[in-house]
Amino acid sequence: MTATTLKAITFDLDDTLWDNHGVMERTEAGHYAWLDAALAEWLEHSSGIPPERFAERFPLAAYQERRLALARRHPERRSDFTWLREHALASLLRDYALPEHDAAHWAGLGMQRFLELRHDVTPHPEVEAMLEALALRYRLASITNGNVDIARLGWQHHFPIAIAAGELCTPKPDPRPFLAALSRLQTQPAETLHVGDSWQEDALPAWRLGMPVAWIASADTGLPAGIHRLSHIRELPELLAWLDRR
Numbered sequence: 623m624t625a626t627t628l629k630a631i632t633f634d635l636d637d638t639l640w641d642n643h644g645v646m647e648r649t650e651a652g653h654y655a656w657l658d659a660a661l662a663e664w665l666e667h668s669s670g671i672p673p674e675r676f677a678e679r680f681p682l683a684a685y686q687e688r689r690l691a692l693a694r695r696h697p698e699r700r701s702d703f704t705w706l707r708e709h710a711l712a713s714l715l716r717d718y719a720l721p722e723h724d725a726a727h728w729a730g731l732g733m734q735r736f737l738e739l740r741h742d743v744t745p746h747p748e749v750e751a752m753l754e755a756l757a758l759r760y761r762l763a764s765i766t767n768g769n770v771d772i773a774r775l776g777w778q779h780h781f782p783i784a785i786a787a788g789e790l791c792t793p794k795p796d797p798r799p800f801l802a803a804l805s806r807l808q809t810q811p812a813e814t815l816h817v818g819d820s821w822q823e824d825a826l827p828a829w830r831l832g833m834p835v836a837w838i839a840s841a842d843t844g845l846p847a848g849i850h851r852l853s854h855i856r857e858l859p860e861l862l863a864w865l866d867r868r
């Protein structure tokens with residue numbers, strides 16, 4: 623087999639470059655509790671009467687249901703999680719009897735808090751030095767379905783090309799975010815390694831386009847040629863060295 627020299631690497635972000643599980647739990651509960659407390663204080667201050675708390679009337683589960691209902695009504699926005707959250711919050715706040723204007727205002731504040739917490743991520747300790755070293759040799763891009771903003775992390779220098787597939791409304795496994803990255807990288811699929819943790823959203827769609835894949839997973843059961851399993855992102859340089867030697 624003739625090996626093609628790699629020219630570029632595309633990276634998934636969540637659960638590839640950092641462990642996102644704790645981040646989402648903290649962010650989900652944290653911004654809702656913040657909104658509940660800040661709103662109670664504002665209402666009590668403006669009316670003098672302690673209100674029925676927002677989160678008592680609409681517990682976190684009601685917020686999650688409202689997002690699902692919105693996603694069903696607006697299938698074209700189902701992957702735009704920021705939009706879904708803000709609209710679900712505004713709709714619950716209107717049901718909580720806030721006037722339209724106040725509901726929109728508080729939903730916006732809740733989302734500001736959400737995005738602050740959402741970007742409080744801790745990349746695996748090896749990642750930054752690794753990206754700096756890789757950038758000397760490869761063109762790098764990020765492709766995420768999530769709502770992490772590379773600029774907000776201060777990571778534009780690592781990923782001058784950052785594809786936010788959720789906001790494009792064509793999330794992975796749709797091939798379009800991968801094609802957008804390839805077009806901006808100006809590389810062919812076979813010259814571009816995709817690194818990600820999801821079989822459905824990273825490994826399969828990239829492999830189907832002809833991209834080699836580093837799939838981060840705890841176990842594999844017989845992978846097709848072209849998909850290489852890593853148990854952690856820290857093993858990537860070793861894989862690249864091995865691909866080089868072929």
Ligand SMILES: [Mg+2]
Pocket residue numbers: 634635636637638818819820
């Ligand atoms: Mg991921």
